Amino acid sequence: MQAGREGDLALVKNRTTVERKSGRELIVTRTFDAPARLVFEAWTTPELLKRWWVPKSMGMTLLSVEADVRTGGSYRFVFAHGDSTMAFFGRYVEVTPYSRLVWTNEEAGADGPVTTVSFEETGGKTLLVMHELYPSKEALDAAGTGAADATHETFAQLDELLS
Amino acid sequence: MVQYSHPRLDASFAALADVTRRGVLEQLGRAEASITELAERFDMTLTGMKKHVGILEQAGLVLTRKVGRVRTCRIGARRLDEAAAWIESYHQLWAARFDELDKVVAELKRKEKPDASRKRR
Numbered sequence: 001m002q003a004g005r006e007g008d009l010a011l012v013k014n015r016t017t018v019e020r021k022s023g024r025e026l027i028v029t030r031t032f033d034a035p036a037r038l039v040f041e042a043w044t045t046p047e048l049l050k051r052w053w054v055p056k057s058m059g060m061t062l063l064s065v066e067a068d069v070r071t072g073g074s075y076r077f078v079f080a081h082g083d084s085t086m087a088f089f090g091r092y093v094e095v096t097p098y099s100r101l102v103w104t105n106e107e108a109g110a111d112g113p114v115t116t117v118s119f120e121e122t123g124g125k126t127l128l129v130m131h132e133l134y135p136s137k138e139a140l141d142a143a144g145t146g147a148a149d150a151t152h153e154t155f156a157q158l159d160e161l162l163s
Numbered sequence: 164m165v166q167y168s169h170p171r172l173d174a175s176f177a178a179l180a181d182v183t184r185r186g187v188l189e190q191l192g193r194a195e196a197s198i199t200e201l202a203e204r205f206d207m208t209l210t211g212m213k214k215h216v217g218i219l220e221q222a223g224l225v226l227t228r229k230v231g232r233v234r235t236c237r238i239g240a241r242r243l244d245e246a247a248a249w250i251e252s253y254h255q256l257w258a259a260r261f262d263e264l265d266k267v268v269a270e271l272k273r274k275e276k277p278d279a280s281r282k283r284r
């Protein structure tokens with residue numbers, strides 16, 4: 001990894017916040033020290049997405065990213081976890097360069113969320129707001145549990161590293 | 164992906180949505196109390212407090228036991244941890260993901276610097 005000084009400083013300054021807005025909604029925010037154009041590029045270029053979507057701590061490998069990033073286009077991410085593989089797929093509902101991305105997530109059938117990511121640039125920095133709307137509280141609870149499983153793996157890996 | 168249903172977790176969030184019930188949890192976090200004591204402290208009828216405790220109990224946030232004619236309440240910490248862990252797990256995932264994104268964005272920015280004249284595409 002070639003995380004330069006710039007990246008390291010950003011880690012210290014910019015915090016990710018998560019708020020459960022209601023039973024069905026989740027808001028995640030984060031500021032990036034770069035213009036919206038570049039942050040947007042990292043979300044809409046498959047080769048770049050592949051580099052950050054699955055952090056090591058998730059305990060999974062991202063095998064492939066296909067993304068036809070335009071309104072009405074579809075995407076498909078394939079992950080490997082141990083011996084099993086799974087796909088994360090859906091459709092882009094809106095792609096507005098440098099400001100807004102909206103997509104559906106369909107591998108969970110009707111329980112999948114609709115995700116809206118907005119990029120707001122101020123003074124060369126970009127505030128990213130991700131809003132996930134689930135069809136029901138149960139669906140959001142279940143999604144959180146999936147992330148909790150990933151977290152347990154993170155700690156297990158950390159334990160391994162520190163032992 | 165496999166879908167899990169967590170009715171208890173759902174009940175936890177519903178239970179925590181009320182200010183009195185959060186107060187009751189805070190109170191029980193300090194010491195056990197009977198329903199009568201809780202009703203007095205929160206200036207509420209016994210029936211009203213029973214209802215709140217019932218919701219907290221259903222969510223697994225509070226445990227009660229009856230000794231003689233007195234029902235004593237204490238905190239069921241595990242469920243509270245679960246609700247907090249839910250948000251924390253989400254936070255962990257996105258914080259890690261965005262830290263990686265930060266590196267990618269920083270690299271794009273560095274690459275762009277040498278020819279600042281080519282600003283827009």
